[in-house]
Amino acid sequence: MARGNTRQRIQDVALELFAEQGYEKTSLREIAERLDVTKAALYYHFKTKEDIIIGIFQDLTRPMDELLAWAAEQPRTLETKREILRRYQLCLLAAAPLFRFMHENQATVRELSIGLTFKERLLALYEYLQDPEAPTKARVRAMSSVFTLHAGTFFLQNDEDDPEEKQEAVLEVALDLIEQAHRA
Amino acid sequence: MARGNTRQRIQDVALELFAEQGYEKTSLREIAERLDVTKAALYYHFKTKEDIIIGIFQDLTRPMDELLAWAAEQPRTLETKREILRRYQLCLLAAAPLFRFMHENQATVRELSIGLTFKERLLALYEYLQDPEAPTKARVRAMSSVFTLHAGTFFLQNDEDDPEEKQEAVLEVALDLIEQAHRA
DNA sequence: GTCTATATACCGATAGAC
DNA sequence: GTCTATCGGTATATAGAC
Numbered sequence: 515m516a517r518g519n520t521r522q523r524i525q526d527v528a529l530e531l532f533a534e535q536g537y538e539k540t541s542l543r544e545i546a547e548r549l550d551v552t553k554a555a556l557y558y559h560f561k562t563k564e565d566i567i568i569g570i571f572q573d574l575t576r577p578m579d580e581l582l583a584w585a586a587e588q589p590r591t592l593e594t595k596r597e598i599l600r601r602y603q604l605c606l607l608a609a610a611p612l613f614r615f616m617h618e619n620q621a622t623v624r625e626l627s628i629g630l631t632f633k634e635r636l637l638a639l640y641e642y643l644q645d646p647e648a649p650t651k652a653r654v655r656a657m658s659s660v661f662t663l664h665a666g667t668f669f670l671q672n673d674e675d676d677p678e679e680k681q682e683a684v685l686e687v688a689l690d691l692i693e694q695a696h697r698a
Numbered sequence: 699m700a701r702g703n704t705r706q707r708i709q710d711v712a713l714e715l716f717a718e719q720g721y722e723k724t725s726l727r728e729i730a731e732r733l734d735v736t737k738a739a740l741y742y743h744f745k746t747k748e749d750i751i752i753g754i755f756q757d758l759t760r761p762m763d764e765l766l767a768w769a770a771e772q773p774r775t776l777e778t779k780r781e782i783l784r785r786y787q788l789c790l791l792a793a794a795p796l797f798r799f800m801h802e803n804q805a806t807v808r809e810l811s812i813g814l815t816f817k818e819r820l821l822a823l824y825e826y827l828q829d830p831e832a833p834t835k836a837r838v839r840a841m842s843s844v845f846t847l848h849a850g851t852f853f854l855q856n857d858e859d860d861p862e863e864k865q866e867a868v869l870e871v872a873l874d875l876i877e878q879a880h881r882a
Numbered sequence: 883g884t885c886t887a888t889a890t891a892c893c894g895a896t897a898g899a900c
Numbered sequence: 901g902t903c904t905a906t907c908g909g910t911a912t913a914t915a916g917a918c
Binding site: 655 | 864
Binding site: 541553 | 910913
C-alpha cells in the first residue's frame with residue numbers, strides 16, 4: 515500500500531459507515547477492519563475520531579459555502595433565487611452521502627466542534643431566498659422549496675421512477691414554490 | 699417518592715435528553731442522575747435501554763397509527779387528503795419532542811426493534827395522499843406537502859413570528875400543494 | 883505508515899441487601 | 901422500589917517496536 519491516499523480512503527469508508535449506522539454507533543475498529551488496517555493506523559492520520567468527520571464535513575461543504583458566497587453578491591431577483599435552487603440541488607447530489615448523514619444525524623452533528631453548522635448554513639440560504647418583509651405564507655413557501663429538494667434527494671429513492679426524471683420534477687416543484695413566494 | 703409515576707417520569711426525562719443530544723450519547727447514568735435515582739432503579743422499570751425508547755415511541759405514535767387507520771377507510775377525495783394533512787399536523791404538534799427526535803436521529807431509530815419505522819409510516823401516509831398513476835411532479839408535490847409540515851413544525855421556530863400564525867401558514871402551503879397534486 | 887500491546891474510562895446490565 | 905457494588909464488554913486513545 516502506502517499509496518499516499520490512505521487519508522482519503524479512511525474518510526470515504528468512515529462517511530459510508532457513519533451515514534449507514536450513525537456516527538456514535540460506528541467504532542474506529544469497524545472502520546479499520548474494513549480498510550484492513552489497525553485502529554492505531556487511523557490515529558496516524560487523524561488525531562481523534564471527531565477529526566475524521568470534521569475533515570469530511572469541511573471538504574464536502576465547500577461547494578455549499580461557495581454557493582452562499584456567490585449568492586451574497588447577486589441581485590435579489592427571482593432569477594437569482596431560481597439559480598440558487600438549481601445550484602443547491604447540484605450541491606446535494608454531488609455530496610449526497612454527506613448530506614444524508616447530516617440530515618439523519620442532526621443531533622450528533624449539532625455537537626461537533628465545527629464552525630458553521632448545517633442548520634446555520636440553511637438559515638443563511640434562506641436569507642437569499644426570502645424577503646424578510648414578505649407575508650408568513652411566502653416565507654413558508656421559500657422554506658418549503660429547500661426542504662422539497664432535500665426530501666426529494668434523500669427520501670424518495672424507493673419507487674420505480676427514472677431517477678433523473680424524479681430529480682427534474684423535484685426541481686420543478688421547488689422552482690414553482692419559490693416563484694409563488696417571490697410574487698407575494 | 700414511590701408515587702407510582704416513576705415509569706412516566708423516566709420516559710419524559712429520557713425523551714428530553716434523547717432529543718437534545720441523541721440516543722447513543724445519552725447514558726442511563728445521565729438519566730438516573732437527573733431523576734435523582736440510580737441506574738439500577740431504571741432497570742426495575744425497564745428491561746433495557748432500548749425498552750425505554752420503544753415505550754415512548756409506541757405511546758406517542760398511536761395517534762399517527764389511528765390517523766392511518768382512519769385514512770384507510772375514507773374515499774380518495776381531495777377533501778380526504780386535506781383532512782389527512784390537518785390531522786397529521788395535529789399529530790406532529792401533540793408529540794413534537796418525539797417527532798423531533800425521530801427526525802434528527804433517523805440513523806438510530808432505523809435500527810431499533812420496533813414494528814413500524816418512522817419512514818414506513820410516512821410511506822403509508824403517502825399511499826393515501828398520492829395517486830400511483832399520477833405524473834411524477836404530482837407525486838413530488840404530495841411528498842412535499844408532508845415535508846412542509848415537518849419542516850414548518852421542527853425547523854423554523856426561530857424567528858419572531860406568532861407561532862400560531864406560522865402553523866396556520868404552514869398548513870395552508872401544504873394544502874395548496876396537495877390540491878395541485880390532486881388536480882394533476 | 884503500520885503494527886502489537888495496553889492504558890483508561892465509560893457503558894449497559896446484574897446480584898443481592900434493605 | 902431503590903440502593904451499593906460489581907461484572908464483562910467495548911470504546912477512544914497512546915506508547916513504542918518495526
